[in-house]
Amino acid sequence: MASELFNLLRRAHEDRCLPGFRLLNWHFFFTAMLFVYGRILSQQIMHAVNSDKFFYKLATSFMKYQMVICYFLYITGFMWFILTLKAKMYKYQFSQYAWTHMILIVVFTQSSFTAANIFEGIFWFLLPASLIAINDVAAYFFGFFFGRTPLIKLSPKKTWEGFLGASVTTVISAFVLANILGRYQWLTCPRRDLSTSWLECDPGPIFTPELFELPSGLPWKEISVLPVQWHALCLGLFASVIAPFGGFFASGFKRAFNIKDFGGSIPGHGGFTDRMVCQMVMAVFAYIYQQSFVIPQYYPVEILLEQILGSLNFGEQDLLLSKLKEIIDGRQIQH
Numbered sequence: 001m002a003s004e005l006f007n008l009l010r011r012a013h014e015d016r017c018l019p020g021f022r023l024l025n026w027h028f029f030f031t032a033m034l035f036v037y038g039r040i041l042s043q044q045i046m047h048a049v050n051s052d053k054f055f056y057k058l059a060t061s062f063m064k065y066q067m068v069i070c071y072f073l074y075i076t077g078f079m080w081f082i083l084t085l086k087a088k089m090y091k092y093q094f095s096q097y098a099w100t101h102m103i104l105i106v107v108f109t110q111s112s113f114t115a116a117n118i119f120e121g122i123f124w125f126l127l128p129a130s131l132i133a134i135n136d137v138a139a140y141f142f143g144f145f146f147g148r149t150p151l152i153k154l155s156p157k158k159t160w161e162g163f164l165g166a167s168v169t170t171v172i173s174a175f176v177l178a179n180i181l182g183r184y185q186w187l188t189c190p191r192r193d194l195s196t197s198w199l200e201c202d203p204g205p206i207f208t209p210e211l212f213e214l215p216s217g218l219p220w221k222e223i224s225v226l227p228v229q230w231h232a233l234c235l236g237l238f239a240s241v242i243a244p245f246g247g248f249f250a251s252g253f254k255r256a257f258n259i260k261d262f263g264g265s266i267p268g269h270g271g272f273t274d275r276m277v278c279q280m281v282m283a284v285f286a287y288i289y290q291q292s293f294v295i296p297q298y299y300p301v302e303i304l305l306e307q308i309l310g311s312l313n314f315g316e317q318d319l320l321l322s323k324l325k326e327i328i329d330g331r332q333i334q335h
Helices: 002-008 012-016 021-048 054-083 090-119 123-146 160-181 228-241 244-256 272-294 301-309 314-334
Strands: 150-152 155-159 210-213 222-225
Touching (some): 002 021, 002 090, 002 272, 021 054, 021 090, 090 123, 090 272, 123 160, 123 228, 123 272, 150 160, 155 160, 160 228, 244 272
């Protein structure tokens, strides 16, 4: 996505006059990547390495000085930009500088939420992503066969029939798909480290089947429902009503720059950006919804330990373990 967006406003003549200017874009890209993913993976990396290995010391040092490293990398890029300014090209260079920062905000904001969803359980990544794909396919199907009424001028091929048909299909699919995906522990278990311990866990009450009584007159008296399926209805409603506006935004953006697609990396479908615009909107909502309405409002022992151990070196961790052992042994003697 970053590559496609970087190339969108490039001008060959100006680029030839500014050797190395494109390299500056990628310098900012990797600096942003180091900052965002370093913060996301810091705790997982710390729990994945062994304390007596060299990599543990290396990871500890990096996590401690990560913000300093990223800051000076950014300042280096900032100074690099200032030193490359050329007369009669200021407007182009500053517009590219602003464009680069906007791209980094868009790309890494959504990607950080996507990564966070995966660590909360692959279910929270796979279900929202699947709903966007289902909505897109259903909108095309209903629009092709039943579309008559134009929906929005930005996308002349979009119709109300396709929009409404896709909305109903997506909400129903969300309810059914959540029941299927929610029965696999390896999809629902959150990842607290980079080991394989997350393959098995207590799925929690929202992934525990409950019997739901049906109204009289139906051939079935009750069905097995996962509580998470009710949350999936909200995700399906968002994916079908709100997320498509990300696609409308992209259509307006492309019209503004008089281009058909952001890129040609996916034959017949444009570039990655064309496919990911709605996914970006959905990933952010899925994370916010899950944190606000799904996760219980308490602090598990694992999270408390991560916060404590993250601020202690190995010697202090060893001292903490000894003190806890003394306290527990003392209580056992009293009883």
